[in-house]
Amino acid sequence: MQRVTIKDIARLAGVSVTTVSRALNDAPEIHSETRDKVLRVCREQGYRANLLARSLSSSHSNLLGLVVPDMANPFHAALALNIELCAQEAGYQLMLCSSRRDDQRLENLFDFLYSQRVDGILLSSAADGAFALARRCLGQVPCVLLGACPSEDSPLRANTVSVDNYAGGRMAAEYLHSLGHRNVAYLGHRAGSSTHALRHGGFLSAAAELGMSVETVSSPFPSSTIESGSRLAREFLSGPLSQTAVFAVSDAVALGFIQVADELGVAIPDQLSILGFDGIEYAALPNIRLTTLSQNAPRLAQAAVRLMLELIDGGDQGMYTRTLITPTVIRRATCRALEPSEQVPSEC
Amino acid sequence: MQRVTIKDIARLAGVSVTTVSRALNDAPEIHSETRDKVLRVCREQGYRANLLARSLSSSHSNLLGLVVPDMANPFHAALALNIELCAQEAGYQLMLCSSRRDDQRLENLFDFLYSQRVDGILLSSAADGAFALARRCLGQVPCVLLGACPSEDSPLRANTVSVDNYAGGRMAAEYLHSLGHRNVAYLGHRAGSSTHALRHGGFLSAAAELGMSVETVSSPFPSSTIESGSRLAREFLSGPLSQTAVFAVSDAVALGFIQVADELGVAIPDQLSILGFDGIEYAALPNIRLTTLSQNAPRLAQAAVRLMLELIDGGDQGMYTRTLITPTVIRRATCRALEPSEQVPSEC
């Protein structure tokens, strides 16, 4: 059970550990013959360097930490996958953790990653509480916030890469308006991450400019799940229906909504249009074909990893970057244009 | 940027590093006053133990490696999530990696995890090639194969936890038979993991016993994705349709199939019933409501982690366990019972 170490290799190859180390890291100052000999012994012995020791000694681990709120959410899974891809290209391995949208757990994970001496930490779609973490780590370990960012007037300066949630909210209103909708609803959460605040804010602002009336239905729990969409739907659909369209804060919520609408016999999009946000693969399935604002996961991932790499080898100079990526409307089957005859003037 | 170490704490608290270490690991042989003093200093200084050093010194990391084939697949995501949950309960952190169904990459990841000195490695739904890995690691690091297992007559002895794929295949045939289907098709892959071989084998065996005729449509690529389901569907649906039901090797494949069936105007389940395998959340959505054989992810996860823990503290005695968990039929909307009048005798 005793694993073979660099010392064993050194002994077997008749050289010093330093030389073995050099052969392993193909340093320039080693004779090619010695290197070949050493590497052969390594192969024969099935030697694997102990990365713990290596990281401890060299003080970098080639490891990036990534915390996602919910792996079961396809959008976050897709994002994680893309990040892993980019990281790997740059020679980094990913340490992927799921906070399960639990702030306490997020903090533990953050500490864990920090203690594990990862070279950088990516926080995906973190709730507002998490920003304090990012602040605590300033100057300690490079940190990139992904998919959610503190508001402009927050005292926290952080590196962020995110979809432009405010613009997305506006686009949602504009799109629904262009289809003739005037009385609409917003489905989201009161508490939690800025993501929802921004989408909501953008939606309200554009809706107001366009003279639309908006009813906000929101859950007190900060969670973007099918389950939460169902709950919101039950609440919203219990009364008489005066809206013609709904904008949901995420695709998962939209799917939960659709599920309940289906049960209650509300026809989509005939009686009610619904617009999601994220662009998850499963929402594109036939018979769902959710119309949505799509986040470009590969681009988000690439931007985040690139930024992280700069921070790592640029040495985190106390300079902050905020990257916003505009979402795009994916027209599918859950939103329809109102006939001129159906267009009621706004309630407000 | 210099991080505070145990030495700094020792100096500041006026004790030795040994004492600090004892306070940190609340060892029994320390005076409670000293411990409190030390811990206070730790808090004041924001000290975080270096887990690399700790693992190196103590030769265990409290880390479990998990390799999944595809994070974007909700079934694997759900499984990973459940494993993380169980691992955390037992005080282990998970190092989650995705092989993207690439054998080379799987091998690299395995080496990486081994080099990172994780305390154990879980290989989820690995392709057959991966079993050689498990063999190589015998006596080196505890290893549990999850969701796929080498065949009975394989020379490899390994610890495995898996859904009973063969029984599942049989159940699929029996279920379709009970609905009156006699001419059916199987959608899977030729190459790749034993998973498909077993589901296929079980399906064929029960079908033969029940006098059903089976057409096998299979992709040469070992991959369970929506995409691959679509491709198989295009192939299968191009000719005249003599079957009344289809059993897909996974829910993802079934979803891809449904998507194409929808495009081609094949009504499900009126013209064709379809049965999946896995039980992913998104296949339960309204208007999809895929009938499927569900794997119980929480149970699989629990069994795998429990086994792993036994291996870790039991010391991996060269004893092998094979756990099989029977899937359950989830009746939803994509399979219908044939009317007596529709029941054609089997072709064979």
Added chain:
DNA sequence: GACAGTTTTGGTAACGTTTGCAATAATCTG
């Protein structure tokens, strides 16, 4: 108040690498 226990503490060698510096061997230069 000396002796034997029992707590509590500290010194130091691991753990398996990398790295700076010194030492040695090889090669070149005139």
Added chain:
DNA sequence: CAGATTATTGCAAACGTTACCAAAACTGTC
């Protein structure tokens, strides 16, 4: 071929912990 370079090698000190063992500080006890 001596001296000056340059290419290889090795030694030993890190890196930040834990763990063994010895030392010191307390408790009682007679």
